[in-house]
Amino acid sequence: MAAAPKRVPLPAILLANDLLDGDVVFAVAGANGQLIWTRDPALALVASDDPAAESLEAFAAAELAGNRVVDAYLVDVTMETGQPVPRHFRERFKTLGPSNRPDLGKQAGDGISAGQRA
Amino acid sequence: MYRYDEFDERFVRERVAQFRDQVSRRLDGSITEDEFKPLRLKNGVYLQLHAYMLRIAIPYGTLSSKQLRQLALIGERYDRGYGHFTTRQNLQFNWPKLRDVPEILDLLADVEMHCIQTSGNCIRNVTADHFAGVAQDEIEDPRPTAELIRQWSSLHPEFDYLPRKFKIAVTGAEHDRAVIKAHDIGLRLRRHPDTHEISYEVSVGGGLGRTPMIGKVVRDYLPKDDLLAFLEAIMRVYNLEGRRDNKYKARVKILVHEIGVEEFRRRVEEEFARLDGPSVNADPAEVARIAAYFKAPDYEVLPATSRVLEATKAANLGFARWVEVNTIPHKAPGYAALTISLKPVGEAPGDATSDQMRLVADLAEQYSQAEIRVTHAQNLVLPYVRQRDLFAIWQRLGEAGLASANIGLITDIISCPGLDYCALATARSIPIAQAIQHRFADDNRQKTIGELNIKISGCINACGHHHVGHIGILGLEKRGIESYQITLGGDATENAAIGEILGPGLAAEDVPDAIERIVNVYLSERTEGESFIENVRRIGLAPFKAAFQEVAHAVA
Numbered sequence: 001m002a003a004a005p006k007r008v009p010l011p012a013i014l015l016a017n018d019l020l021d022g023d024v025v026f027a028v029a030g031a032n033g034q035l036i037w038t039r040d041p042a043l044a045l046v047a048s049d050d051p052a053a054e055s056l057e058a059f060a061a062a063e064l065a066g067n068r069v070v071d072a073y074l075v076d077v078t079m080e081t082g083q084p085v086p087r088h089f090r091e092r093f094k095t096l097g098p099s100n101r102p103d104l105g106k107q108a109g110d111g112i113s114a115g116q117r118a
Numbered sequence: 119m120y121r122y123d124e125f126d127e128r129f130v131r132e133r134v135a136q137f138r139d140q141v142s143r144r145l146d147g148s149i150t151e152d153e154f155k156p157l158r159l160k161n162g163v164y165l166q167l168h169a170y171m172l173r174i175a176i177p178y179g180t181l182s183s184k185q186l187r188q189l190a191l192i193g194e195r196y197d198r199g200y201g202h203f204t205t206r207q208n209l210q211f212n213w214p215k216l217r218d219v220p221e222i223l224d225l226l227a228d229v230e231m232h233c234i235q236t237s238g239n240c241i242r243n244v245t246a247d248h249f250a251g252v253a254q255d256e257i258e259d260p261r262p263t264a265e266l267i268r269q270w271s272s273l274h275p276e277f278d279y280l281p282r283k284f285k286i287a288v289t290g291a292e293h294d295r296a297v298i299k300a301h302d303i304g305l306r307l308r309r310h311p312d313t314h315e316i317s318y319e320v321s322v323g324g325g326l327g328r329t330p331m332i333g334k335v336v337r338d339y340l341p342k343d344d345l346l347a348f349l350e351a352i353m354r355v356y357n358l359e360g361r362r363d364n365k366y367k368a369r370v371k372i373l374v375h376e377i378g379v380e381e382f383r384r385r386v387e388e389e390f391a392r393l394d395g396p397s398v399n400a401d402p403a404e405v406a407r408i409a410a411y412f413k414a415p416d417y418e419v420l421p422a423t424s425r426v427l428e429a430t431k432a433a434n435l436g437f438a439r440w441v442e443v444n445t446i447p448h449k450a451p452g453y454a455a456l457t458i459s460l461k462p463v464g465e466a467p468g469d470a471t472s473d474q475m476r477l478v479a480d481l482a483e484q485y486s487q488a489e490i491r492v493t494h495a496q497n498l499v500l501p502y503v504r505q506r507d508l509f510a511i512w513q514r515l516g517e518a519g520l521a522s523a524n525i526g527l528i529t530d531i532i533s534c535p536g537l538d539y540c541a542l543a544t545a546r547s548i549p550i551a552q553a554i555q556h557r558f559a560d561d562n563r564q565k566t567i568g569e570l571n572i573k574i575s576g577c578i579n580a581c582g583h584h585h586v587g588h589i590g591i592l593g594l595e596k597r598g599i600e601s602y603q604i605t606l607g608g609d610a611t612e613n614a615a616i617g618e619i620l621g622p623g624l625a626a627e628d629v630p631d632a633i634e635r636i637v638n639v640y641l642s643e644r645t646e647g648e649s650f651i652e653n654v655r656r657i658g659l660a661p662f663k664a665a666f667q668e669v670a671h672a673v674a
Contacts (some may be wrong), residue, residue, distance in 0.1 A: 021215040022169035067147040094167050099537035100548045
């Protein structure tokens with residue numbers, strides 16, 4: 001049996017691209033505690049322990065299978081002023097948008113003010 | 119320009135309908151992402167960092183005003199008001215929604231365009247010299263050849279699942295502006311010294327990426343009539359013997375390298391001899407039909423040099439400079455081929471807004487037979503401009519921020535989208551290009567330095583052609599930060615060469631300093647009239663390495 005893929009160090013958040021429009025989305029706890037998607041990286045649920053990370057992984061698998069998102073994976077983060085920031089620069093750009101175009105992407109509020117829930 | 123016949127039209131429309139059905143089946147869950155991915159890629163749809171990306175084929179970089187206006191409309195209606203012209207003469211939109219892609223494909227089909235074979239392991243969009251049909255050094259227009267190959271390779275059933283992607287470029291000129299030596303197949307139209315017949319020099323196994331190679335000649339003079347059979351022979355040898363076990367060794371360049379060009383040539387010639395040539399080669403009537411679409415326009419009879427142009431140049435130095443840098447002599451007296459720079463200092467190389475696209479479409483319609491070319495260096499060309507109209511064009515381009523006089527100069531940088539957009543990238547490219555542009559923004563300084571090609575890729579796949587840049591920059595990740603490796607001495611022309619690495623990778627903020635040191639070596643070492651690349655070839659890498667090391671050590 002193949003070894004389970006190594007999980008990123010914690011704390012971590014779950015991100016993906018929305019299947020329909022490609023937007024980057026983040027897992028967040030909904031009103032009833034169940035996981036849902038948000039387009040606002042500041043709201044992403046931060047998993048700090050194994051059970052929380054497993055819950056995000058299970059949600060990712062279900063949502064991939066349910067054809068609601070693509071390319072879902074956990075991203076290790078640090079907390080900066082109370083918000084999760086990816087440790088790796090690649091994912092930092094993914095939560096912001098093109099660095100040469102501050103008028104585009106999440107850094108410009110794309111899709112966030114219009115409706116925070118995916 | 120080539121116009122679709124009924125078959126082309128039906129074929130593209132059917133393909134849109136097919137993809138619309140595939141998208142709806144993906145959205146209703148009938149097919150999985152694993153099943154859908156190869157289907158969307160075959161229609162030019164990638165998933166990038168922030169969104170989907172749609173790559174639109176612009177065969178051999180030739181566009182009509184109508185087509186460019188439609189691209190502007192799509193950019194405005196379905197994207198963020200801009201598009202990115204690529205090093206394969208295509209256009210990419212960075213923000214389309216998957217649900218909108220079938221609508222976009224319909225709009226493209228309305229103007230005889232599509233996204234077929236802009237991705238996947240097939241024969242990709244064929245590229246060509248952007249000055250096709252107008253350059254003075256041209257022996258024959260390469261576009262009829264490129265169009266013939268496009269038709270032959272479109273959904274060719276035998277070559278739809280190749281070991282890896284396959285890129286073909288064609289030039290008909292002495293000076294190679296199509297980078298043919300860095301393509302899987304490079305074709306050069308040339309005259310046979312004895313018979314004077316126009317034929318093809320066929321090179322195979324060029325390519326950039328993680329294993330850069332310069333193409334090797336497998337046939338010096340291929341009769342034009344035999345083109346498709348010979349290409350088919352090459353494709354068969356590759357399709358059968360190219361590696362499928364390792365995607366990093368699957369390109370034809372690796373096969374040519376592993377078995378040697380002599381053996382590769384022998385196998386191709388053997389296959390070529392076995393093929394029933396007449397059944398594969400194009401019907402001469404069809405070749406003539408295609409060629410007729412590329413007939414030169416009815417040029418006005420004009421003096422070789424326009425007096426109006428000379429007078430406006432004398433009265434306006436900025437305009438004179440732009441004419442000197444951005445136009446080339448034309449086959450037809452009194453005309454010029456004009457390159458519109460998409461490299462204004464501080465903008466993303468190759469990006470154009472919808473408004474800018476519309477302006478260029480209007481200018482082409484008014485002044486250039488409604489035709490535009492996309493260059494592999496990510497600029498646009500108006501190929502048929504009367505010299506006397508240049509001033510009016512310059513004024514209107516200036517109002518839209520498109521009158522940079524920098525073609526071929528240090529700020530005319532090729533850059534892939536890099537990590538600002540691309541999911542494969544390991545580092546950013548665009549901000550590096552912008553920083554270098556700012557450092558060398560002064561027009562006089564650029565003029566003093568002269569021709570210098572900087573090419574930047576944000577990963578080893580080398581979409582930014584860094585290996586063949588006079589100065590190449592490759593963005594990598596090193597210990598969790600972006601790191602830039604600099605190469606020197608690459609050349610994308612008929613003197614094709616792969617650049618050599620100067621030293622350890624640099625942090626982004628140190629790159630402009632390093633470039634400046636390299637340029638300063640050239641300025642102090644050059645002889646009268648010697649260009650940057652000629653200087654590098656003459657004095658070798660050592661002086662440049664020494665200057666580079668000063669920056670590398672200072673930051674180490």
